[in-house]
Amino acid sequence: MRLRPLRPAARPPNPLSMRLIIGNKAYSSWSLRGWLACRQSGFVFEEVVVPMYDADWDRRRQGDEFAPSSGKVPILWDGEAVVWDSLAIVDYLSDKLAAQGLGRDRFWPADDAPRAMARSMAAEMHSSFAALRREHSMNIRQLFPVRRPSDAVLADLTRIMELWAQARARWGGGGDFLFGDFGAADIMFAPVCTRIVTYSLPVARFAAPYVEAVLAHPFMQDWIAGAQEEEWVIEQYEPPVPSRG
Numbered sequence: 001m002r003l004r005p006l007r008p009a010a011r012p013p014n015p016l017s018m019r020l021i022i023g024n025k026a027y028s029s030w031s032l033r034g035w036l037a038c039r040q041s042g043f044v045f046e047e048v049v050v051p052m053y054d055a056d057w058d059r060r061r062q063g064d065e066f067a068p069s070s071g072k073v074p075i076l077w078d079g080e081a082v083v084w085d086s087l088a089i090v091d092y093l094s095d096k097l098a099a100q101g102l103g104r105d106r107f108w109p110a111d112d113a114p115r116a117m118a119r120s121m122a123a124e125m126h127s128s129f130a131a132l133r134r135e136h137s138m139n140i141r142q143l144f145p146v147r148r149p150s151d152a153v154l155a156d157l158t159r160i161m162e163l164w165a166q167a168r169a170r171w172g173g174g175g176d177f178l179f180g181d182f183g184a185a186d187i188m189f190a191p192v193c194t195r196i197v198t199y200s201l202p203v204a205r206f207a208a209p210y211v212e213a214v215l216a217h218p219f220m221q222d223w224i225a226g227a228q229e230e231e232w233v234i235e236q237y238e239p240p241v242p243s244r245g
Contacts, residue, residue: 017043017044017045017046018038018043018044018045018046018076018077018078019045019046019048019076019077019078020034020035020038020045020046020047020048020074020075020076020077021048021050021065021066021073021074021075021076021077022034022035022047022048022049022050022073022074023049023050023051023052023073023074024049024051024052024227024230024232024234025049025140025223025226025227025230026138026139026140026141026227026230026232026234026237027052027137027138027139027140027234027237028052028073028074028138029133029137029138029191029194030072030073030074030085030086031073031074032138032190032191032194032223033074033086033087033089033090033187033188033190033191034073034074034076034086034089035047035074035223036187036190036219036220036223037086037089037090037093037107037184037187038076038089038093039219039222040093040106040107040182040183040184040187040219041093041094041096041097041106041107042097042106043093043096045076049226049230050073051232052073052234065077068082068084069082069084069085072084072085074086074089076089076092078092078096086126086187086188087122087123087126087188090107090122090184090187090188093107094106094107094108094184106183107183107184107187108183108184109171109179109180109183113171114167114170114171114179117166117167117170117171117179118167118178118179118183118184118185119184121163121167121178121185121188121189122184122185122187122188124163125185125188125189125192126188128156128159129156129159129160129192130156131150131152131153131155131156132153132156132157132160132192132195135149135150135152135153136149136153136195136198136199136201137237138191138194138195138198138237139198139237139238140194140198140223140224140227140228141227141228141230142198142238143197143198143200144198144199144200146199146200147199149199149201149202153201154202157201157202157203160189160192161203161204161207164178164189164204164206164207164210165204165206165207167179167185168206168210176209176210176213177210177213177214178210182217186214186217189214190214190220193210193211193214193215194215196211197211197215
């Protein structure tokens with residue numbers, strides 16, 4: 001299983017336009033979530049990729065466009081409205097769809113019980129799993145040598161497998177994703193799927209098809225293709241060069 005693009009996906013036409021500022025596609029997991037949310041919404045948006053940690057990073061973060069988020073990405077501008085934080089972007093776009101009579105079910109299950117679970121899972125992903133984030137940062141362009149994860153990372157993975165198993169068993173029977181159709185919960189866990197491949201992390205047998213389905217989704221394929229084309233390299237997220245001796 002490799003993070004390689006399979007095919008391009010057409011962007012749905014829509015007269016509305018927004019501006020999403022994101023970090024490097026190879027490394028920025030939160031940018032991935034915000035970008036997937038914009039694609040899932042169906043609204044047209046301008047994508048602005050800002051290379052993180054380059055020589056102009058600190059100066060760029062002090063600009064007016066970044067002021068509301070104190071320099072964090074992603075940040076979504078929609079006219080005078082500004083939204084940062086990936087889960088907030090999901091909810092903003094979901095509300096925007098509902099206001100236009102299009103419904104929130106593009107992001108959240110329509111029924112109360114699965115929607116409650118999906119929201120709880122998205123929130124837990126948003127606030128938890130610090131060891132996995134810290135020890136296995138997202139790097140879509142790499143496949144690292146297989147190593148045993150730390151006990152803390154294994155505990156995080158165990159909890160993630162529990163969540164995925166519950167969602168798939170109770171509500172996922174009608175499709176390939178956690179709640180059947182691709183939605184907000186899958187968006188929040190998408191960077192975990194890339195980490196599983198990048199670091200060959202151990203997962204339950206049932207989870208492998210789900211990971212494959214997320215990575216094969218047309219939106220993910222577009223993101224992966226963009227990451228492969230980036231020229232920027234952030235050394236802190238890259239493997240050390242083996243010494244010669």
